[in-house]
Amino acid sequence: MFRFENPEYLNLLWLIPFIILLFIWLNNRKQKMLKDFADENLHRFIIPDHSNAKIKIKSVLLLIVLTLLILAAANPQVGTKLQEVRQTGIDVFICLDVSLSMSAEDIKPNRLEKAKFQISNLIQKLRGDRIGLVIFAGQAYIQFPLTTDYSAANLFLNAVDFNSVPQQGTAIASAINMAVEGFDTASTQKAVIIITDGEDHEGDIESAIENAVEKGIKIYTIGLGSPDGVPIPLYDERGNLRGFKTDNSGKTVLTKLNEQILKEIAGKGNGVYYRGNNYEDYLDKIYTDLAQLEKAEYGTKKVTDYESRYYYLLIPALILLLIEFFISERKSPFISRLNRKLGLEE
Incomplete structure (x- = not known):
């Protein structure tokens, strides 16, 4: 198999045609200046040792050198053998709340975007560990299953927004159950990390936690938001603020962080609860703690x-x-004598 390790350098090859045109333009300009300076018949007397042929040869050599250097920088590689590599690591499912209350801006720029930013940072740091994402509001869905394809994971993460789950609510129990079902039978260390404001939670959370603990899965929680409550902003399609969410009586709805339920989930799930803020990345802290655990083999790949x-x-x-360095722009005495004998001009 053949590949370039740094294929982005191959884009520099597009410069070669422009450099060729530049050489042609400079040569034509030089010839024009000589013609303007003196009649063409006088050139052999004014610059008798000048060799246009050698200049063209030097230009061609420089172009070849530049092309070879660009290709060398791209580092062509040849596959010599196929190896089977053991894959080891830990498995982490992140359950991300995408309900409308996560649009509150007590965490900047808002709760959901802050969570997505921290998840993206975590994905960039992963080395061999598998990560999956469950999104939930009134229902839970797997956005992407456990994977080590971190580029694809980032793409699916970027697609998450408040419209990803149309049914409103906070189905934490469904999210936990879906994450637990998403783990395979590999004997890896497993953890579920829930990122939510915990408001309006639904479902039988107790049985969901018990099911996870029985399978040796730890549950961590990160609460985003203010316990005092903040309004939920509503924006138009152009991103302009058009007001705040109201209830049926016209009063502004306040969304509050429910720390109590998140602490209970983490405590019963053998994990830890963290209250998120604008400054600390608790998702990274949780993963750092999990990374200290013994990594287990979950498969092999070639x-x-x-x-x-x-x-x-x-x-x-x-x-x-x-070679180009040692080629002068002067005519070769041997070639000049040969041309005179043959009655030719160089």
């Missing part, structure tokens, strides 16, 4: 062992650059 071959391009480039 990977290709690649070896770099950039020097196949770098060495010829250096040789050609050296």
Whole structure:
């Protein structure tokens, strides 16, 4: 198998046609200046040793050198053998509340965006551990299952918004059950991390926690929001604030952080509760603690062992650059004598 380790450098090859045009323009400009300076028949007397052919050769060599250096920087690699690698790590399911109350702005820019930002940061730090995401409001859905494809995980995370789950509510129990069902039978350390404001929670949370604990799954909770309550902003399609959510009587609805239920979930789930804020990343702290646990094997995968071959391009480039350096712009005396004998002009 063949690949470039740094394919982004190949974009520099688009510069080559422009450099060729630049060389042609400079050569034409130089010829025009010579013609303006003196008649073309006088050039052999004014600059008798000047060689246009050598200048063209030097230009071509420089273009080849530049091309080879760009290809070398991209680092061509050849797959030499296929290896089977054991995959070890821990499994983490994050349950993210996407109900409308998560749009409150007591956590900047709002509760949901803050949570997504911290999840994205966590994904970027993962090395071999599997992560999955359950989103919930009135119902729970798996946004993406346990995976080590962190790029895909980020893409699915970015797609999460308040419309991802149309039914409003806070179905924490359903989210826990769905996360528990999403774990496979691998003997890894498993944890569920719930990020929510805990308001208007629904379902039989007690049995959901018991089911998780029986399977050796720890449950951590992160509460986002203010216990005092803040209004829920409503924006139009252009992002302009058009007011705040009201109840049937026209009073402004306040969303409050329910710390009590989140503390109970974490306590019974053998985890820890953290109250989120604008400054600390408790999701990262939880994962750091989990990462200290012994990692277990959850599978194997075949990977290709690649070896770099950039020097196949770098060495010829250096040789050609050296040759170009020693080529002068003066006519070769031998070629000049040969041309005179044959009655030719260089």
